[in-house]
Amino acid sequence: MRISEQAKQENRTRILEKAAEIFTVKGFEDTTTRDISLASGLAAGTLFNYFPSKETLAMTMVTEAFDQGREDFLRRCTGKEDLAEELFLFVASGLRRLRPLRPFLGPVLERSLSPFPRKNVCQEGEAARLGHLNAVQKIIGRHGFDEAPDYVAMTMYWSLYLGILAYWANDPSPNQEASQALIDYSIRMFVQVISGAGSDKGEADAG
Amino acid sequence: MRISEQAKQENRTRILEKAAEIFTVKGFEDTTTRDISLASGLAAGTLFNYFPSKETLAMTMVTEAFDQGREDFLRRCTGKEDLAEELFLFVASGLRRLRPLRPFLGPVLERSLSPFPRKNVCQEGEAARLGHLNAVQKIIGRHGFDEAPDYVAMTMYWSLYLGILAYWANDPSPNQEASQALIDYSIRMFVQVISGAGSDKGEADAG
């Protein structure tokens, strides 16, 4: 069978749309790939011609949200914010775009964004993480921290960011205000670290 | 069929031993529950009379390591450490006991310890987290922070701790020295937060 480029794009789009719909209603884990295929008018196996895994399919939406969030950020950023303010704006821009995906975000992010070592790393997940961290590094650079933060700082940033996502993903307060304090604290803490606060190592040595 | 209490305990122990062996060689994900059952001299289904899921089976080992780590900590703690030192000792004691499980720890901890919302929460995982956090609270209390840390502080702690575990789980340096810096920084950062450094909220408001 051969299909027009247009039909192919339409299939891909339809899969993403239907998947988002069903994920939202039934959750990520209770939605089967057969559900999605059939709802998209395709056979069970065909879905995997478009996305190599259920995880990648979901992460495609997340990655898109991340990208849009970054664009929003660039548009909203005035350049007059201090480092903490700018990071807050950056994180908030991302969350705003992730908002529609919130009902099924938990299991997806847990699998794909986690820094725990795994066998089959999801490509989209890696890309999302690197893209995000890269943007953070750029922001930091613009604020005059010439020496790039080391692995310690960036590892801590990612840990805190995942914590924010996890908390925010099931923050029951109407507009996720409860998450704001967490974001605020986390960012301020991170800024302190890369500002070199307490940068003498080995104070507590108890190995 | 009815089996002596002794035989039952022996089965349980054998399952745990064999599972650890095979996990270590093949990794968590490449080990099937059938592998474990057969190696333990049991039929495929029998394993699930002893552990409700593969995840719980693995987490049983993790929980045991956590518990032993806590005991070690109490034994090694002199009471003269400052807060950061004591927390460092606590974390190090846990890691020491987790060491044998390192080869297959990644996927297990990712699933079971993650704060991301999921449908089927693993009981052992919840217990491990609460036990750990509880111990941390106690340590903090002993150091004269009467008002218990709020959810923000404890959420941040857990985020940082998971980051430590993830980094440590595949830290290639001979004795995981590279993880020490991360632990050190993370703990010092946490101590700063609960010490009230920058406790005025809402400085960066960009929602």
Add this chain to the structure above:
DNA sequence: CTTTTTATATGAGCATGCTCATTTTTATGT
């Protein structure tokens, strides 16, 4: 218009975590 080539759709089928009706073994009561 026919043939050939190529890209894609298809659904049977596999592996695996887990369930459950059934079978088997032990303990208890007489």
Add this chain to the structure above:
DNA sequence: ACATAAAAATGAGCATGCTCATATAAAAAG
């Protein structure tokens, strides 16, 4: 000893993510 009840072992079977040989439709070549 024997019968009955309780507890645990068993393996067939299910759901589901994913693979792959095959079928099929469009495009290219003749």
